[in-house]
Amino acid sequence: MEVPVNTRLLALLALCLTLALAAPAFAGRQPGDVAVISYHDIVDLDRTPNQKLYPQTITRNMLIQHFNLIAELGYRPVSLQQVLDARDGKQPLPDRAVLLTFDDGYRSFYDIVYPLLKLYNYPAVAAIVGSWLDVPPGQQVLYGNDRLPRSHFMTWDQLREMDASGRVEIASHTYALHYGLVGNPFGNQQPAAVTSAWTPQGYEDAAAYRARIREDFRRSQERMRQELGHPARAMVWPYGAYSEATLQMAADAGMPTTFNLISRMDNIDDGTRAMGRYLVDQETSLQYLQEIFAGRTWDRTTKRIVHVDLDYVYDPDPAQQAHNLDRLLDRIKAYGVSTVYLQAFADADGNGVAEALYFPNRHMPVKADLFNRVAWQLKKRAGVQVYAWMPVMAFNLGPGYQYVSDLRLGKPNPQNYRRLSPYVAENRRIIDDIYEDLGLYTKFDGLLFHDDGFFSDYEDAGTAALAWYHQKWGLPPGVSLIRQDKALMARWTQHKTRFLIDFTKQLAQAADRYRLHDERTLRTARNVYAPVVLDPESRAWFAQDLEAFADAYDYTAVMAMPYMEGANDDELWLRRLARDALARVPSDKLVFELQATDWRDKSPVPSATLGRWMQVIREAGVRNYGYYPDDFLNNHPDAGVLRRNFSLTARLGARP
Structure with missing residues (x-):
C-alpha cells in the first residue's frame, strides 16, 4: 500500500528534526584509540534453559557472535599490558584495538569465557570483588538485594590458573564496595565508593570517608598478594562510579589505571587513569557494536x-x-x-x-x-x-566578614x-x-x-581588593585613580574578569x-x-x-x-x-x-x-x-x- 504524500512529508520532516537535534559526537577512530567493552555474567541457555538473566547478562551464543564479529571485521583484542606499553611509548597499539573486560568474577567467566578466549586467542581483563570470593563454599553471597550461592562465582584456584596463563589480567573491583549505601536521610542508596555514608547520627566526614575507601583498597590488594602472589594493577569501579579522590586513592594503592562506564573511545595519549567503557547486554545489536568498534557512536548534544x-x-x-x-x-x-x-x-x-x-x-x-x-x-x-x-x-555569613565594597558608598551596594x-x-x-x-x-x-559572579566598574573597593590590585596587578592603590585613566580601566576590567x-x-x-x-x-x-x-x-x-x-x-x-x-x-x-x-x-x-x-x-x-x-x-x-x-x-x-x-x-x- 502506497504511503500518502502528506504522511511521507511528515516522516521526512520528523527525520530532519531528529537529525538537527542529535548532532554527531564522533570523528571515527584515531591513532592510539582503543574501544573498551564491559561484559558481566554469561549464561549458556542450551545447558541451563531456565537460568535467571540478571541485568547486563548475555548468552554464550551472543558472546560468540561478538567474538566472530571482532574477527570478521579485523579488530584486534589487546591486553592491558599492551595498552600500558603503548602509553609508555614502548610499542604502539595495533590498528582497531579492542579491550575486553568482564566484571564481578562470575563462575561463567571460567566456565564459558576463558575457553572461548583460548579458542579465539583473545586476552581479557577480569574484575573481581574480593569479599565475594572470600565467602566460604556452600554459603550465600550478598549481591545487591539478592543472595546468590557461592558457587555462582569463581574460586581463587581458578583465578590463579588464569592469571598464570598470561591471557587474563585480574583487576580489582574493590574488596567490599560493590553495593549501595544510604547516602541521605531519605534512604536513597548510592554507590558505596563515592558516597559519604549517612546514619541517624550524621554523615561520614571527609577523613572517615577516605579512611574507609583506603582500607578497602588495602584489603583488596592484600588478598590479591596472598592468593595470586602480586597485587592488582587496575581498578574497575563498581557501577562505573568514581571521583577525583578515589582515582588518587587507587593510584596510591598501586592501581593507577582504572575503568568506568562512561561510553567513549579511549586514547592512550589521554592517559589511562579513568578509561571509559561501553556497557553491552543481550539487547546490544551487532550493528551498534560495529559502531562502537569503529568509533561512530552518536550522542545528542542539544540541550x-x-x-x-x-x-x-x-x-x-x-x-x-x-x-x-x-x-x-x-x-x-x-x-x-x-x-x-x-x-x-x-x-x-x-x-x-x-x-x-x-x-x-x-x-x-x-x-x-x-x-x-x-x-x-x-x-x-x-x-x-x-x-x-x-x-x-x-x-x-553575617557580620564579621568582608563583602564586596562599592567606591561610591564605601560599603556594599544594596542594589547589587x-x-x-x-x-x-x-x-x-x-x-x-x-x-x-x-x-x-x-x-x-x-x-x-x-x-x-560580577564586579561593577566601582567594585571591589575594599582594603583587601585594593592591596591585590596594587601588589599583584601593578595598578594604582585606589579605584578612583584607576577610573581616571581609560587604559588602566581596561587593564583593571581584564584582570577582574x-x-x-x-x-x-x-x-x-x-x-x-x-x-x-x-x-x-x-x-x-x-x-x-x-x-x-x-x-x-x-x-x-x-x-x-x-x-x-x-x-x-x-x-x-x-x-x-x-x-x-x-x-x-x-x-x-x-x-x-x-x-x-x-x-x-x-x-x-x-x-x-x-x-x-x-x-x-x-x-x-x-x-x-x-x-x-x-x-x-x-x-x-x-x-x-x-x-x-x-x-x-x-x-x-x-x-x-x-x-x-x-x-x-x-x-x-x-x-x-
Whole structure:
C-alpha cells in the first residue's frame, strides 16, 4: 500500500528534526584509540534453559557472535599490558584495538569465557570483588538485594590458573564496595565508593570517608598478594562510579589505571587513569557494536534546560515536601528535556543571596538536607543531567566578614548582590570548603555559576581588593585613580574578569574532589548578562566577557530576558542577541536562558509568549536553551504549549 504524500512529508520532516537535534559526537577512530567493552555474567541457555538473566547478562551464543564479529571485521583484542606499553611509548597499539573486560568474577567467566578466549586467542581483563570470593563454599553471597550461592562465582584456584596463563589480567573491583549505601536521610542508596555514608547520627566526614575507601583498597590488594602472589594493577569501579579522590586513592594503592562506564573511545595519549567503557547486554545489536568498534557512536548534544528553585520543593511539612517532589519528578520525566539547573542554596526572600544551603556543609545553616535527594531522583527517575546552581560569592555569613565594597558608598551596594569579597583569603577558603562539601555530600553532573559572579566598574573597593590590585596587578592603590585613566580601566576590567574565571575554576576543582563521576567529567556553565553580548562597553560594568567565558566553561548561559532588560520589541531584541552571540561564540557553547516570570510586576510570562521566544531563538541558530523559573506546582509554563518548541522527544505527527 502506497504511503500518502502528506504522511511521507511528515516522516521526512520528523527525520530532519531528529537529525538537527542529535548532532554527531564522533570523528571515527584515531591513532592510539582503543574501544573498551564491559561484559558481566554469561549464561549458556542450551545447558541451563531456565537460568535467571540478571541485568547486563548475555548468552554464550551472543558472546560468540561478538567474538566472530571482532574477527570478521579485523579488530584486534589487546591486553592491558599492551595498552600500558603503548602509553609508555614502548610499542604502539595495533590498528582497531579492542579491550575486553568482564566484571564481578562470575563462575561463567571460567566456565564459558576463558575457553572461548583460548579458542579465539583473545586476552581479557577480569574484575573481581574480593569479599565475594572470600565467602566460604556452600554459603550465600550478598549481591545487591539478592543472595546468590557461592558457587555462582569463581574460586581463587581458578583465578590463579588464569592469571598464570598470561591471557587474563585480574583487576580489582574493590574488596567490599560493590553495593549501595544510604547516602541521605531519605534512604536513597548510592554507590558505596563515592558516597559519604549517612546514619541517624550524621554523615561520614571527609577523613572517615577516605579512611574507609583506603582500607578497602588495602584489603583488596592484600588478598590479591596472598592468593595470586602480586597485587592488582587496575581498578574497575563498581557501577562505573568514581571521583577525583578515589582515582588518587587507587593510584596510591598501586592501581593507577582504572575503568568506568562512561561510553567513549579511549586514547592512550589521554592517559589511562579513568578509561571509559561501553556497557553491552543481550539487547546490544551487532550493528551498534560495529559502531562502537569503529568509533561512530552518536550522542545528542542539544540541550533543553529547566531551571528549578529548590525553594519551590521545600516545605516544613515532610508529607507536602514529598508531594512537591513527586510533582516535579513527574513533570520533568514527561517533559522531554535533557538538563535541570537545580538550586542548591536557600533564597526565600528572592534577593539572589544564599541565606542557607540545601546540603550539609561546614559554614552555613542547612535549611534542609534536600539537594542530594532531589538531584539523585531527577537523575535516576527522570533521566536528566543535573547541574548544581551555586553562587560564586553571594553567601550571607553575617557580620564579621568582608563583602564586596562599592567606591561610591564605601560599603556594599544594596542594589547589587551582597557578595563575599574573593580577594580575602579567608573568604576564598570558606567558599572552597562549601563547594567541596557539595561534592562530598551530593550527586550532580555539572555546575551552574550564579549571576552574582560580577564586579561593577566601582567594585571591589575594599582594603583587601585594593592591596591585590596594587601588589599583584601593578595598578594604582585606589579605584578612583584607576577610573581616571581609560587604559588602566581596561587593564583593571581584564584582570577582574580573569580573576573571577580563575576563581570559579578553583571552585569547580573543589566540587570535583569527591563528586561521583558516573557519566562524564564535571561540566560547567556560567551566567552572563545580556548587555555584555550587546554592548562591548558593558564588559567594564560587569567584569564579564563572552569570548573568555566560552574558552573557560562548557556553556555560557546568556540571560536572554527581554522584559528584564526593558526591550521595546521582545522578538527583535532576542534576534539581535542571538545574532551577536553566535557571531562571537559557537552555538554548541551557548545556552540561552529565557524568563518565565515578568519581574516588573511578578506575573508569569504567558506560555505562548515563551514558546514564541523559543521559536525565534531556534530559528536564529541557538541550539541550547531553557527558562527560569519553572513553577511546577502551578504548571507554569504549560508543558503542552511549549512542547513543540522545547521538548527533545516531541515529533511531528506523534505523541511523546
